[in-house]
Amino acid sequence: MGHEVKVIAPASKAISGFGDRFISIGSPRPIPTSGSIARVTVSPWLSKRVKAVLDQERFDIIHLHEPLMPMLCTTVLRLSQAANIGTFHACRGSPGYDFAKPLGKWMLKRWFRRLHGKIAVSKPAMEFACSYFPGYYNIIPNGVDVEHFSPNVSPIEKFCDGKLNILFVSRLEKRKGLNYLLEAFKQVKQEIPNSRLIIVGPGTRLRRGYERGVKRSGLKDVVFTGLVSYEELPRYYKTADVFCAPATGRESFGIILLEAMAVGKPIVASNIEGYASVLAHNVEGLLVPPGDKEMLARALISLLTDESLRREVGARGRVKALEYSWERIAQDVLKYYIRVLREPPWNRKFPEHKATALSV
Numbered sequence: 001m002g003h004e005v006k007v008i009a010p011a012s013k014a015i016s017g018f019g020d021r022f023i024s025i026g027s028p029r030p031i032p033t034s035g036s037i038a039r040v041t042v043s044p045w046l047s048k049r050v051k052a053v054l055d056q057e058r059f060d061i062i063h064l065h066e067p068l069m070p071m072l073c074t075t076v077l078r079l080s081q082a083a084n085i086g087t088f089h090a091c092r093g094s095p096g097y098d099f100a101k102p103l104g105k106w107m108l109k110r111w112f113r114r115l116h117g118k119i120a121v122s123k124p125a126m127e128f129a130c131s132y133f134p135g136y137y138n139i140i141p142n143g144v145d146v147e148h149f150s151p152n153v154s155p156i157e158k159f160c161d162g163k164l165n166i167l168f169v170s171r172l173e174k175r176k177g178l179n180y181l182l183e184a185f186k187q188v189k190q191e192i193p194n195s196r197l198i199i200v201g202p203g204t205r206l207r208r209g210y211e212r213g214v215k216r217s218g219l220k221d222v223v224f225t226g227l228v229s230y231e232e233l234p235r236y237y238k239t240a241d242v243f244c245a246p247a248t249g250r251e252s253f254g255i256i257l258l259e260a261m262a263v264g265k266p267i268v269a270s271n272i273e274g275y276a277s278v279l280a281h282n283v284e285g286l287l288v289p290p291g292d293k294e295m296l297a298r299a300l301i302s303l304l305t306d307e308s309l310r311r312e313v314g315a316r317g318r319v320k321a322l323e324y325s326w327e328r329i330a331q332d333v334l335k336y337y338i339r340v341l342r343e344p345p346w347n348r349k350f351p352e353h354k355a356t357a358l359s360v
Helices: 047-057 072-079 103-112 122-132 176-192 204-215 234-238 255-263 294-304 307-320 326-340
Strands: 002-007 022-024 030-035 035-041 061-065 083-088 117-120 166-167 193-198 222-226 242-245 265-271 283-286 357-360
Touching: 022 255, 035 222, 061 326, 072 103, 083 122, 083 326, 117 122, 117 265, 117 326, 166 176, 166 234, 166 255, 166 283, 166 294, 166 326, 176 193, 176 204, 176 294, 193 234, 234 255, 242 255, 242 294, 255 265, 255 307, 265 294, 283 294
Parallel strands: 002 022, 002 357, 061 083, 061 357, 083 117, 166 193, 166 242, 193 222, 242 265, 265 283
Antiparallel strands: 030 035
């Protein structure tokens, strides 16, 4: 779109493909949070490096994701002289900002006041952020690359053998609900013998447990692929007859739902706030109570046994996904940038080419 963009983030190794657009600050460390692992830099010695980068780049906009997350985002926010915009991703069920009690909460409020614009990726994310830091939040959802995730990609040939494929894509973490899907698949397999479950996603410790459970139960046609590259991922969606997202909570959005919808696939997902903000029940898919293996199985069976319904639901999903194309979402973000820059103290005309930083 003609703007100069730099990405600032911690990195444990060299990052290719960005050229001089990527600026590495700090090393990521695994921090358990919300039933997952967040990889952030926790070094308190970032100020000198951050100040040097900000002095050199002289950004007009600094866009921080989870802007109050220590230490990189908070350091950038503290030293920034640019217009600061924060995007909030967390939702109910997350530990939130309680880690900062009691003294640190005062510091977070100080940093929060340095934000000139606030974005939430969904209504659940907005409500959660407001519960800690009341104020106005502009809702701009995450986007999806509708050209990369396209119905025109080719499927994985080895799975095109006449069996009906259920696809799961996610990290193998407890909150992603794979244990419920495996239980539901036992019932699916009884009623639809020519069905298969394909499990895509990284994870070592839980994967071994899941694989042992599958082996003990004698359940057939369960395939663990491990991590799949971004280039190959659309082909797995294309291979699926039904996509399943059985997460039990702590999801503020549903990027994997958008990816499946963009490829034109019907979805069975848990009826949790983040997913329900993307997918409408009986429109782009079916929503079931989280953790209910019986309802999950019935929903999967209802789609797997009705090919015309799968086509109709998948087609509606593709139309819905187009509303979340990155082209549209980027336009919304840019409009918000311009709006913030037109407000005091940034009320000046927005030039055609401006430098922007994205700190994650």
